[in-house]
Amino acid sequence: MKDNAADQTLCPVARSEALVGDHWTVLVLRELFMGSHHFEELQAQTEATPQMVATRLKKLEADGLVERRVYNKRPLRHQYHLTEKGEAFYPVLLALRAWGETWVKSPKEGRAVNFTHRSCGNPAGLGPVCDSCGKPLRRADLIAKQAAKYQREREARWETFKASR
Amino acid sequence: MKDNAADQTLCPVARSEALVGDHWTVLVLRELFMGSHHFEELQAQTEATPQMVATRLKKLEADGLVERRVYNKRPLRHQYHLTEKGEAFYPVLLALRAWGETWVKSPKEGRAVNFTHRSCGNPAGLGPVCDSCGKPLRRADLIAKQAAKYQREREARWETFKASR
DNA sequence: TCTTGTTACTATGATTTTCATAGCAAGATA
DNA sequence: TATCTTGCTATGAAAATCATAGTAACAAGA
Known part of the structure; x- marks a missing residue:
């Protein structure tokens, strides 16, 4: 699916798919709903490679479903949380x-x-x-x-x- | 997602994803619900290549969501319809x-x-x-x-x- | 009969994505 | 000083996907 094509259609299913139409993305979302917020929990429970989790989290963040929260400054550590759009x-x-x-x-x-x-x-x-x-x-x-x-x-x-x- | 891993988990989301967790599969299902039943309609409306449609339909049929119906004997032609599992x-x-x-x-x-x-x-x-x-x-x-x-x-x-x- | 049209795919080679494995950075802890 | 922890990034091989072209089986018109 080209982003291009998905941007142009009026179909809400195709438009949603462009954001979440992916194995790992759905499993990451499941984990966030299950209450996992740390990178390694997401990786362990989805059984994905770290790159898979990292790229999915970046896309989810860019698409507004997930936000990063700092929970430790030194060393800098983040938690991942669902936004309102993600909760929806x-x-x-x-x-x-x-x-x-x-x-x-x-x-x-x-x-x-x-x-x-x-x-x-x-x-x-x-x-x-x-x-x-x-x-x-x-x-x-x-x-x-x-x-x-x-x-x-x-x-x-x-x-x-x-x-x- | 390896089929293997998906077969072993109790999580219904992961199990479902192994069948339908794919851009083209979801779009093909959308089209079937929209009332398209011919290969070329599915191809045109999903904007997928013929191989993408063909492989997805084969998998959907193997997984019991879709059935083929003969609508013309010579030349042999099929229509694709949702089964009860697909309708669900x-x-x-x-x-x-x-x-x-x-x-x-x-x-x-x-x-x-x-x-x-x-x-x-x-x-x-x-x-x-x-x-x-x-x-x-x-x-x-x-x-x-x-x-x-x-x-x-x-x-x-x-x-x-x-x-x- | 010869050509063109219709429907439903299959084949091919280049490109892109994904995977398994390994490694790194920035501290914390012992 | 060495090892541990967390959260990633890097690399090359393997697999999937893409655009493009072609095939099969027949129908229908010139």
């Missing part, structure tokens, strides 16, 4: 999650994350509206609980990463 | 559209497509629930109306494509 991408990931859980994974694998709907206190399901109360799901209203198996998977990735350097 | 991907595109219209395009460009909610007869907005009646939006309940400007854009792409062969 959440429904796309939620929809992708719902499709993946339903159509890509086998049911017996179990969900990676389960959400409780804060405003009604019950399981939220896969969305876009709450399984229990029927209201639209907003990120702020969701309490995420990782499955034990998924938590172990993530811990294992972190250990493997640390062991390799 | 719609909410992801709808969410991507909403994000693109809100955060990527400038408001004065105008929407590419506007939806009317069949069950209430009013504009549906950007979803995931109807702007007018608040019910969740299902694809079957949406009446799409392309903006004149977008329609011209698509016609122009088709003309350009035909002229180039």
